[in-house]
Amino acid sequence: MSISVPEVPACFIPFQRDIAPSELPERFTFPFYYEPHPLCLEAVAALQQYLLSQQEWEHNFGLQEGQAGLVIGKMFGVLLVQTQDGRVGYLTAFSGKLANSNTIGRFVPPVFDMLREGGVFRTGEQEIHQVTLQIAALEAAPEYTAALATAAIEESAVAADIAQLKEQLREKKALRKTRRNEQKTILDAAEYELYCEALAKESVTDSAYLRYFTQQRRQQADALAQTIAGFQQEIDRLKELRKQQSAHLQEWLFQQYNFINQYGTYKNVRTIFDPQIFENPPAGAGECATPKMLQYAFQHGLKPLAMAEFWWGQSPVSEIRKHGYFYPACKGKCEPILEHMMEGMETDDNPMLVQEDLGDQIKTVYEDEYIIVVNKPADFLSVPGINIQDCVLSILQKRYPDATGPLLVHRLDMATSGLLIAAKTKEAHHYIQSQFIKKTIQKRYIALLDGVLEQREGFVDLPLRVDLDNRPHQLVCYEYGKPSKTKWQVIGIEGNKTRVYFYPITGRTHQLRMHSAHSLGLNMPIVGDDLYGTKANRLHLHAEYLSVKHPATKQMISFQVDPEF
Known part of the structure; x- marks a missing residue:
């Protein structure tokens, strides 16, 4: 008797070898901070080989020199899954559109295909487009453009003519005053009175003419x-109509993106992004790879085991995306959706909520009755976080309960190690803080970069702002970004790595990490940068040197601690 094997969903891709139970992950990936599971790495390798060799569709990832057209890199994802009868395989997905389509062969379909021909969204788009064409036609109408051009000229001419007439009438008024004074000594009283009446009538006539002239000229402009x-x-009217149509279509679209979890509970985007908190869900919410794969898995009875996402193609100009690098799911668009979709799933711990107790490793480099200088270990907060209270500040507060000032004068990123200065008194704190504000403090960092720098020294100047959809990541933004400037100097080449000095002129969030990794900066991330590069044992960035003017002696004092990498 033959045993029938249950059919698997079309997008399920089996591994080309048997998978032992011991190879499976114990819990699902924490999607916002993870190291890819070995089986996910196998799936990614197969997907990347497919991307390199497939000839079914065309998309310009910017990986081939001389390829014309718009370059659009893409985030791809794999989801390790298990069928109900125990077979292990994976799903694949891309974020947004690929090759100008939502649906392509081996990838899971979108949660909702808004690009379907003849669908409500396409029809609504066409209606909005027609209104846009009407607006463009009106704005380009010869009668309208000619009237605009003539009006600008006419307005200027009217103003000039009126100003010229007013000047002429002021000259006549001055002349009447002169004649009135001259005739006062020549004419007798009766004659002088008649003469003044004549001048007054002339003044009234001039005023009346100015009003008439102004009215006539204004009528032409009117x-x-x-x-x-x-x-x-x-x-x-048409712009308001287009605005209303767009809002209506967008609201309809929010209702179409319905996400399921393992309990079979659906929630749409509008419900997930609470209207009391979000005016509107972020653009593209629901189009990312991981929600699409989870949706397919739950709808087809597949058990999600692990996930991974990677970037394929050129990096965008604003953010940092390295070809082939793994990245977490984005927080702004995906976190609320995944919170619903992953309800009840056992996941890896959020490492951002777990901090090793490193308090005993905070070594004092210098101390007197005014200041303390400590060496902060990597992966330890400078000040309390939202979920973690243990930090350099809390430890200093315990060590120096009689300090009158706020202690820490500045801070370092959690991942960065190195010198921090604190003040024991309010006066000392204010004195040193003013040096930071005036940028008279001398600071130097050491970093190990993942690559070989050809130049020996240089300068990076990029405007930075926070990525509102993916905090705490930063973006390069020439419209809203704040200036960030860094000098750098090569110390030496170590294999395929470069050790450098950084001299930050400004102090923006993630400044040195962005300046290292961004394509418009040094284009090679700091070793161990889990936000903009590849995770390692730690971030290889260290605040190595600090020079300040002492609050009591007013003399410059310097401190230096070598990095442990």
């Missing part, structure tokens, strides 16, 4: 203004 206003009123 005729043009009425023509312009007629067009502008219709343009404004």
Whole structure:
């Protein structure tokens, strides 16, 4: 008797070897901070080989020199899954569109295909596009553009003509005053009174002429203004109509993205992104790889075991995405969705909520009655976080309960090690803090970069701001970013790594990490940078040197501690 094997979903890709139970992960991946599971690495390797060799579709990832067209790198994902009868395989997905399509062969389909021909979204898009064409036609109408051009010229001419007439009338008024004074000594009283009455009538006539002239000139300009206003009123009406249509279509779209969890409970994007907190869900919410794969898994009875996402293609100009590097799911778009989809799933611990007790490793480098300088270990907070209270500040508060000032004068990123200065008194704190504000403090960092720098020294200047959809990541933004400047100097080459000095001129969040990893900076991340590069035992960045003016002696004092990497 033959035994039938249950059919597996179309997008399920089996491994090309038997998978032992001992190889399976114990818990699902924590999607916002992880190291890819070995089986995910196998799946990723197969997917990347497919991307390199497939000829079914075309997409410009920017990996081939001379390839014309718009370059769009993509985030891809794999989801390790198990069928109900125990077979292990994986699903694949891409974020957003690929090759201008939502649905491609081996990848899971979108949660909702808004690009389907003849669908409500496409129809709504066409209606909005037609309104846009009407607006463009009105704005380009010869009568409207000619009226705008003429009005600008006419307005200037009217103002000039009126100003010229006013100047002429002021000169006549001054002349009347002169003549009035001259005739006062020549004419008798009766004649002088008649003479003044004549001058007064002349003044009234001039004022009346100014009003008439102004009215006539304004009427010419008003005729043009009425023509312009007629067009502008219709343009404004169409723009308001387009705005309403867009809002209605967007709201309809929010209702179509319905996400399921393992309990079969659906929630749409609008519900997930609470209207009381979010004015609107972020653009693209629900289009990322991991939610798409989980949706397919739950709808087809597959058990999710682990996930991984990687970037394929050129990096965008604003953010840091390295070809082939793994990245966590984005927080702004995915965190609320995944919180619903992963309800009840046992996951790896969030490492950002776990901090090793390193208090005994905070060594004092220098201390007197005014200041303390300590060497902060890597992966330890400078000040309390949202979920972790243990930090350098809390330890200093315990060590120096009689300190009158706020102690820490500055801070380092959690992942960065090195010198921190604290003040025991309010006066000392204010004195040293003012040096940081005035940028008279001398600071030097040592970093190990993942690559070989050809230049010996240089300068990076990039405007940075927070990525609102993926905090705490930073973006390069020339519109809203704040200036960030760093000098750098090569210390030496160590194999395929480069050891450098960094001299930060400004102090933006993640400044040195961004300046290292970004394509417009040094284009090679710091070793161990789990945000902008590849995770290692630690971030190889250390605040090595610090020089300040002492609050009591007013003399410069310097401190230096070598890194432990």
